[in-house]
Amino acid sequence: MNYYGIKAIYKFEMTRFFRTLFQSFVSPVIATSLYFVVFGAAIGSRIQEIDNVSYGAFIVPGLIMLTVITQSISNSSFGIFFPKFVGTIYELLSAPVSFFEIVLGYVGAAATKSLFIGLVILSTSMLFVDFKILYPGMMILFLILTCLSFALLGFILGIWAKNFEQLQLVPLLIVTPMVFLGGSFYSISMLSSFWQTVSLFNPVVYLISGFRWCFFGVADVSIATSLCAVSGFMILCLAIIAWIFKSGWQLRT
Amino acid sequence: MRDFLTIKGLSKNYANGFEALKTINLRVKETEILALLGPNGAGKTTLISTICGISKFTHGKITLAGHDIVLNYRAARKMIGMVPQELSLESFETVINTLRFSRGLFGKSPNDSYLEDLLEQLSLLDKRNSQIIELSGGMKRRVSIAKALSHEPRLLFLDEPTAGVDVELRKDMWLLVRRLRNKGVTVILTTHYIEEAEAIADRVGIIDKGQLLLVEEKGSLIQRLGQKQLIIELQAPLKDLPSILSDYDIVLGADRQSLIYTYNMRSGHSGINNILSNLTQSGIIFKDLQTKQSSLEDIFMSLVNEKVA
Ligand SMILES: Nc1ncnc2c1ncn2[C@@H]1O[C@H](COP(=O)(O)OP(=O)(O)OP(=O)(O)O)[C@@H](O)[C@H]1O
Ligand SMILES: [Mg+2]
Numbered sequence: 001m002n003y004y005g006i007k008a009i010y011k012f013e014m015t016r017f018f019r020t021l022f023q024s025f026v027s028p029v030i031a032t033s034l035y036f037v038v039f040g041a042a043i044g045s046r047i048q049e050i051d052n053v054s055y056g057a058f059i060v061p062g063l064i065m066l067t068v069i070t071q072s073i074s075n076s077s078f079g080i081f082f083p084k085f086v087g088t089i090y091e092l093l094s095a096p097v098s099f100f101e102i103v104l105g106y107v108g109a110a111a112t113k114s115l116f117i118g119l120v121i122l123s124t125s126m127l128f129v130d131f132k133i134l135y136p137g138m139m140i141l142f143l144i145l146t147c148l149s150f151a152l153l154g155f156i157l158g159i160w161a162k163n164f165e166q167l168q169l170v171p172l173l174i175v176t177p178m179v180f181l182g183g184s185f186y187s188i189s190m191l192s193s194f195w196q197t198v199s200l201f202n203p204v205v206y207l208i209s210g211f212r213w214c215f216f217g218v219a220d221v222s223i224a225t226s227l228c229a230v231s232g233f234m235i236l237c238l239a240i241i242a243w244i245f246k247s248g249w250q251l252r253t
Numbered sequence: 254m255r256d257f258l259t260i261k262g263l264s265k266n267y268a269n270g271f272e273a274l275k276t277i278n279l280r281v282k283e284t285e286i287l288a289l290l291g292p293n294g295a296g297k298t299t300l301i302s303t304i305c306g307i308s309k310f311t312h313g314k315i316t317l318a319g320h321d322i323v324l325n326y327r328a329a330r331k332m333i334g335m336v337p338q339e340l341s342l343e344s345f346e347t348v349i350n351t352l353r354f355s356r357g358l359f360g361k362s363p364n365d366s367y368l369e370d371l372l373e374q375l376s377l378l379d380k381r382n383s384q385i386i387e388l389s390g391g392m393k394r395r396v397s398i399a400k401a402l403s404h405e406p407r408l409l410f411l412d413e414p415t416a417g418v419d420v421e422l423r424k425d426m427w428l429l430v431r432r433l434r435n436k437g438v439t440v441i442l443t444t445h446y447i448e449e450a451e452a453i454a455d456r457v458g459i460i461d462k463g464q465l466l467l468v469e470e471k472g473s474l475i476q477r478l479g480q481k482q483l484i485i486e487l488q489a490p491l492k493d494l495p496s497i498l499s500d501y502d503i504v505l506g507a508d509r510q511s512l513i514y515t516y517n518m519r520s521g522h523s524g525i526n527n528i529l530s531n532l533t534q535s536g537i538i539f540k541d542l543q544t545k546q547s548s549l550e551d552i553f554m555s556l557v558n559e560k561v562a
Contacts, residue, residue, distance in 0.1 A: 252309050253268065
């Protein structure tokens with residue numbers, strides 16, 4: 001293992017993050033606060049409790065997931081797209097690092113950043129609503145798994161993208177709808193049985209449901225199913241990345 | 254001395270099918286300075302990228318100090334440093350941080366005093382904490398070199414190190430290459446200029462259209478390149494070569510109405526003066542003079558023809 005190599009990539013990526021610390025935090029925090037004002041306070045007060053949880057508290061896990069997923073993807077896709085774009089990727093390709101080490105560095109850094117942001121949003125939400133976290137350990141584990149899986153997905157996106165438009169299009173067209181329709185703001189059980197079935201094909205449903213279970217002990221699908229789903233997703237992404245490096249796709253001419 | 258880098262039967266086709274390298278064979282000895290000389294699009298950058306692992310190859314085998322660069326890429330790549338033809342650096346990073354990154358990436362433990370030494374040698378020490386974007390083009394090129402040297406490589410590739418560089422920096426660069434060699438580093442560089450190859454290389458490889466046409470000691474190549482011909486057209490045809498000219502490398506043209514003198518510009522004096530005065534003394538009247546230099550192009554052509562023949 002080239003530990004110095006992993007550390008170098010990780011540190012380099014984190015420096016970028018710290019250089020723009022303010023931007024990195026301020027926009028997700030403001031966006032989340034707005035969600036709380038609109039959905040939690042203004043509309044939420046007219047919505048009845050779901051599974052004995054007030055609507056304001058109910059949307060907390062969904063909101064955290066929404067931000068963490070989009071942040072993980074954008075951090076990590078940008079992290080690998082940028083060297084490709086400015087040409088510094090040559091160094092990575094000529095270095096004695098394996099694909100796994102490169103992924104550890106980039107994805108690790110991206111996941112760390114979004115984990116930070118997730119925790120900041122959790123703290124922000126505590127200013128708006130009262131709630132208790134039933135299983136904090138599981139909650140953190142779930143959060144970390146989600147950060148990692150979507151950072152992996154972002155990494156694939158960053159390698160695939162040929163320009164900035166593509167880099168932004170996929171999160172916008174695919175990920176955002178998946179997250180919104182994944183039960184960030186409602187319980188799947190509130191849908192008609194047809195749409196409930198459709199929703200089960202959306203992987204994000206399992207994430208949000210599992211994450212919400214860590215908070216309130218209630219879920220749309222069982223926690224075991226959720227854990228399997230997120231782990232399976234992570235392994236799939238890893239397999240795709242392994243293939244990318246082996247074949248040199250989009251990287252080596 | 255042992256062979257350090259060996260390339261056997263290397264060929265490369267790009268994804269679009271273009272054959273950029275055609276069966277390259279090359280051996281480079283340790284602490285040698287090799288210049289790859291060739292026109293635009295010859296395949297110099299492709300060859301370097303392939304050795305460094307940036308580009309994949311189609312056939313062949315490359316080993317560095319006995320390590321196969323594919324099977325044993327870690328050991329091989331640790332020894333290689335590469336300065337790309339096109340500058341690409343992280344604009345907003347500081348100079349020292351980019352060096353730390355490069356060093357770490359190549360698996361070396363942190364060593365700021367080594368890196369600062371390196372910056373000192375490249376006259377960049379005062380820019381240590383500057384962002385790359387604040388540097389001039391020449392400074393960026395030096396940062397790029399410092400990055401390539403940050404992990405103490407044993408083989409350094411310089412892809413057109415002096416393109417767009419002023420005379421001063423060019424001289425510095427040559428000096429640096431020699432210093433590196435004295436420290437045991439093997440250097441392979443590409444250039445368009447025969448003068449540059451002449452100034453620093455031990456051996457020169459000529460590459461054109463994906464073929465390595467020859468690799469020769471600098472001296473003998475320069476000799477070939479310095480070859481010129483003087484053609485003296487005469488007023489009246491001659492039966493034989495005048496005996497007074499027999500000491501020179503002169504032949505009578507096929508039309509017997511011209512003399513062809515082959516000489517080398519680099520041998521100091523050409524002897525043209527003497528020949529002309531000898532002719533005048535013998536009463537041979539000439540009506541025109543013409544000189545031809547064998548260019549790199551001529552050498553390419555004659556080499557290609559030799560290969561075909
Ligand atoms: N990614 C690519 N896909 C297809 N063809 C390519 C690619 N990169 C380079 N080539 C072609 O390969 C040939 C060799 O290119 P290369 O960059 O190695 O030349 P070079 O000798 O470095 O030239 P220069 O002196 O201009 O830098 C050129 O004909 C070029 O068009
Ligand atoms: Mg080139």
